[in-house]
Amino acid sequence: MLYVFKFPDIGEGITEGKILEWYVKKGQTVSEGDSVIKVETDKVVTDIPIPRDGVIKNLYGKEGEVINVEDALVEMEVEGEVAEEDRPGAVEKETDGKEASADEVAHADTETKPVEEKGYGVVGMIEDATGDAFLPSTGEGLEDKKAAEDAVKPRKKALATPVARKMAKDLGIDINEVKGTGPAGRVMKEDIQKAFDEKQSGPAVPRKGKAEEIKVAPGQEDLIETEELTQIRKTIINRMVQSKQTAPHATAFEEVEVSKLVALKKEKKAELAEKGIKLSYMPFIIKAVTLALKRHKTLNSKLDMANNRAIYQKFYNIGFATDTPDGLMVPVIRNTDRKSIIEIAEDLNDLAERARDRKLTLDELKGGTFSITNYGSIAGTYGVPVINYPEVAILGIGRIMKRPVVDDNDQIVPGHILPLSMSFDHRIVDGAHAANFIRDLMAMLSDPLTMLMM
Amino acid sequence: MAIEISEKYDLPDLKLYRSGSLSQSVIVWRPEKLMVVIGKGSDPSDELITDAISVDHVPVIRRDTGGCAVVLSADMAVVSFSLRNDPNKKNPEYFRLFNDLIIEALKKQSIRGLGFNGISDITLNGLKVAGSAIYRRRESVLYHVVLNLSGSTEQMERYLKIPSRQPDYRRNRSHKDFVTSFSDQGVEVDLVRFENDLKTSFLLNIK
Numbered sequence: 001m002l003y004v005f006k007f008p009d010i011g012e013g014i015t016e017g018k019i020l021e022w023y024v025k026k027g028q029t030v031s032e033g034d035s036v037i038k039v040e041t042d043k044v045v046t047d048i049p050i051p052r053d054g055v056i057k058n059l060y061g062k063e064g065e066v067i068n069v070e071d072a073l074v075e076m077e078v079e080g081e082v083a084e085e086d087r088p089g090a091v092e093k094e095t096d097g098k099e100a101s102a103d104e105v106a107h108a109d110t111e112t113k114p115v116e117e118k119g120y121g122v123v124g125m126i127e128d129a130t131g132d133a134f135l136p137s138t139g140e141g142l143e144d145k146k147a148a149e150d151a152v153k154p155r156k157k158a159l160a161t162p163v164a165r166k167m168a169k170d171l172g173i174d175i176n177e178v179k180g181t182g183p184a185g186r187v188m189k190e191d192i193q194k195a196f197d198e199k200q201s202g203p204a205v206p207r208k209g210k211a212e213e214i215k216v217a218p219g220q221e222d223l224i225e226t227e228e229l230t231q232i233r234k235t236i237i238n239r240m241v242q243s244k245q246t247a248p249h250a251t252a253f254e255e256v257e258v259s260k261l262v263a264l265k266k267e268k269k270a271e272l273a274e275k276g277i278k279l280s281y282m283p284f285i286i287k288a289v290t291l292a293l294k295r296h297k298t299l300n301s302k303l304d305m306a307n308n309r310a311i312y313q314k315f316y317n318i319g320f321a322t323d324t325p326d327g328l329m330v331p332v333i334r335n336t337d338r339k340s341i342i343e344i345a346e347d348l349n350d351l352a353e354r355a356r357d358r359k360l361t362l363d364e365l366k367g368g369t370f371s372i373t374n375y376g377s378i379a380g381t382y383g384v385p386v387i388n389y390p391e392v393a394i395l396g397i398g399r400i401m402k403r404p405v406v407d408d409n410d411q412i413v414p415g416h417i418l419p420l421s422m423s424f425d426h427r428i429v430d431g432a433h434a435a436n437f438i439r440d441l442m443a444m445l446s447d448p449l450t451m452l453m454m
Numbered sequence: 455m456a457i458e459i460s461e462k463y464d465l466p467d468l469k470l471y472r473s474g475s476l477s478q479s480v481i482v483w484r485p486e487k488l489m490v491v492i493g494k495g496s497d498p499s500d501e502l503i504t505d506a507i508s509v510d511h512v513p514v515i516r517r518d519t520g521g522c523a524v525v526l527s528a529d530m531a532v533v534s535f536s537l538r539n540d541p542n543k544k545n546p547e548y549f550r551l552f553n554d555l556i557i558e559a560l561k562k563q564s565i566r567g568l569g570f571n572g573i574s575d576i577t578l579n580g581l582k583v584a585g586s587a588i589y590r591r592r593e594s595v596l597y598h599v600v601l602n603l604s605g606s607t608e609q610m611e612r613y614l615k616i617p618s619r620q621p622d623y624r625r626n627r628s629h630k631d632f633v634t635s636f637s638d639q640g641v642e643v644d645l646v647r648f649e650n651d652l653k654t655s656f657l658l659n660i661k
Contacts, residue, residue: 018495035592040495046545046590064495264654338538341658449653452480 003052005074007039007067016068019061023047024074028056036074039067054078160187167192172366232326243389247425251384252434254420256442257405262416264448272342281400281418282320282374283345288444289395290316290336291451293370296437299393300369303428310428319368319388320348322355323378329355330388332368372397376419385423392429395441396421418445457504459492460515467534470596479536480656482649485526490514490613492523493587506612519596521587522617529605529635531645533652534598537660539590548588549574552597555659556584559652565641572621576601578641580623581634603645604637 007017017039024036035047036056054076061067158176160168164187168175171192178195180187216224229237261284269279293300293316302311316337319330331351336344354360371388376399385396398419405415420441424434444451466483490512492498498514501523507514526532535552553576557568567579576584576599586599610629624632636643 020495033592040493046588047592049541049592268654268658338661340661343661448657449650451657452653 001078002057003054003076003078004072005036005050005052005076007069007071007073008048009069016066018066019063021063022059024056024059026056026059030054030056030076048073050074050076052076052078158187159185161189164189164192168195171196230326232329236327239389240386243387247387247389247392248427249384249387249423250426250429250431250434251421251423252431252438253382254422254438254442255417256420256445257415258400258418258445259416260447260449261418261445262400272345277342277345278349279345280348280377281397282348282372283341284448285372285374285395285397285445286318286320286333286336286344286348287341288441288448288451289318289370289372291444292437292440294337295440296433298429298433299424299437301392301428302369302390303392303425313369315369317367317369319371319391320352321371321373321375321385322352324356324358326358329360329365330368330371331355331360331364332366334367370394376400381419382421385421387423387425392425393434393437394423396423457498457502457508457514459498460513463515463517465491465515465517465532467532467596467598470534470536480653481534482645482652483532483534484645485528485530485532488512488525488527488609490523490525491517493521494518496523498523501615501617503613503615510612512613519587519589519598521585523614524585524600525605525610525613526600527605527609529603529637531601531603531643531648532598533601534596535656535660536594536596539593539595540661545588545590546573548590548595548597549586551659552599553586555652555655556599556601559648559655560643562651563644563647565636565643567639571623575621577623578634578636578639581639582624582632583634583636583639601643602633602635603643604635607633607635607638 019037020040021038022036023038024030024034030036030050031053032051033049036050037048039046039048056074056076058075060072060074067073158178158180160175160180161182165175167173167189168178168187173192173195175187175192178187178191179185181191182188261281265279265281265284272279297312298310300313300316302313304311315335317332317334318336319332322329322331331354333339333344333347333351339347351360351364354364368388368391370391371385371394373383373385373394374397375383376397379399381398381401383396383398385394387394398421400416400418403415403417404412405417407413420438422434422438465485467481470479470481490502490507492501492514494517496516498504502514506512533556550570553570553574556576557570560568565578568583569577569580571577571582574586574588575582576586584599584601586597589596607630610633614629616626616628620626
């Protein structure tokens with residue numbers, strides 16, 4: 001189908017712009033988001049991205065010409081349907097492309113519109129050995145025989161209703177792992193809900209034999225008090241055991257002089273308090289960690305042992321350990337690379353408060369790529385934090401202490417020392433990875449303005 | 455009279471232009487000498503008084519960003535920002551964001567009478583004291599603003615024609631009647647403090 005892309009209103013209230021440069025030519029294949037043209041308006045030179053995939057058929061306007069908003073810029077061949085107003089008939093200029101008929105447009109609509117599957121059409125599971133199935137050559141290195149078998153088995157693509165698929169996607173459930181209860185094993189939305197509810201109760205750690213019973217010595221019943229474990233405590237237990245049993249922990253310790261950070265936070269704290277924003281050291285640390293993670297991808301990775309691969313994540317979701325009346329929780333601030341320090345501060349305060357009130361959603365407690373635990377806000381200098389598995393590292397923040405330090409002139413002056421303790425999964429994070437990460441982190445915490453150069 | 459235009463832009467913000475930096479960055483710099491800088495698509499005969507430029511041997515450099523021609527001198531300061539492009543943000547929003555940071559940093563020095571005018575100007579007591587422009591790419595945004603600390607408006611009058619397109623508030627005023635400097639308004643800007651406040655503000659506010 002033909003699609004005509006028009007010069008959009010780029011939001012300055014202007015009606016025209018000058019074509020400075022074309023980046024594409026006739027016959028070129030382009031993808032959504034590719035810059036096609038450089039245009040200058042009164043104050044801005046801007047690249048204009050194309051909103052669709054396709055092949056360029058015609059370009060309108062020469063370099064140096066002035067074009068008006070809504071003028072046709074590019075005519076292209078695209079796959080699928082085309083909106084009525086974008087059909088070439090809507091363009092007055094003559095084109096050498098083939099005009100689509102109304103019938104063709106209608107046909108394309110029929111082809112691309114999702115069609116609800118009928119229950120009686122289901123005939124079982126579809127074998128799908130391609131897709132994202134990853135087939136290791138051997139099972140070597142896999143955690144156990146079952147995992148090895150699972151990894152080499154072709155992925156089964158479940159049959160399901162579109163509603164169930166969407167629900168699974170929204171809830172983060174792998175629909176291919178869900179047992180369907182519909183006709184011929186079709187996955188229904190009730191099945192997704194059940195899988196989600198089961199997932200919510202936390203990952204189960206396989207027990208090796210019966211748990212040891214702690215007996216109370218006769219006559220000491222009055223000297224003890226028992227309390228049934230809460231669900232959150234059971235989850236903490238499972239997660240801690242899983243982490244320590246799976247990831248070989250190593251921990252690095254450092255001290256960084258943060259007088260500039262202390263002064264900056266002090267200066268800004270009062271100013272932001274007037275706007276209702278509580279500023280602590282954590283937003284600065286989270287931002288610095290994010291910038292360091294962008295430079296050191298290993299620290300923002302996951303190990304997928306079932307497929308013998310490392311997964312490097314290009315998004316930055318930072319969890320922060322929070323003490324609540326019910327126990328430890330780790331809410332996650334998402335996309336910290338796309339948030340300002342002030343926005344991180346706002347998220348932090350909001351999540352911490354709702355964690356204490358037990359008002360967090362499940363979504364706000366998962367999806368982290370790296371965690372920070374700030375035990376220094378209570379007390380403590382160093383610690384050996386437990387990695388929030390399957391993440392591969394966690395940073396422990398100790399209490400900032402006033403200490404004598406030697407300055408650049410060899411003079412002893414008062415300084416502020418922030419102790420850092422970082423545990424990392426030594427299977428994937430080498431000592432050098434950790435040291436380089438911490439070096440960059442220290443540079444930013446020592447002089448926060450260097451974050452502007454990272 | 456014909457003038458020679460250098461296409462080799464080599465001012466201190468070159469690195470930001472060329473790198474298409476995805477990270478946040480801000481630099482504050484002072485031009486070393488008198489020069490005229492014209493926009494990417496500018497026609498010198500439309501914007502410059504070439505005879506005077508030629509007689510005075512003022513170098514003319516073409517930049518990669520848009521906007522009208524400007525006179526730069528050691529009596530001015532330039533601020534250049536780069537950051538990741540947010541495709542959902544419109545250009546006026548970026549101008550507002552950046553100019554507000556500049557104004558906020560200046561206000562910390564108890565400078566009163568600052569305002570945002572036109573598409574991208576900063577005014578002091580109603581007169582233009584800084585002009586800005588944006589270069590927007592798919593991945594990054596580069597913004598720069600020229601602050602007239604104590605630059606001569608007579609030089610602007612001598613080298614620059616009145617632009618054909620003007621913000622409403624200019625009302626066809628000459629450079630001399632439209633532009634001012636901080637110095638002419640009795641204000642001295644502590645540039646070191648300004649840079650520090652600006653960077654701090656940038657650090658806290660920019661994504």
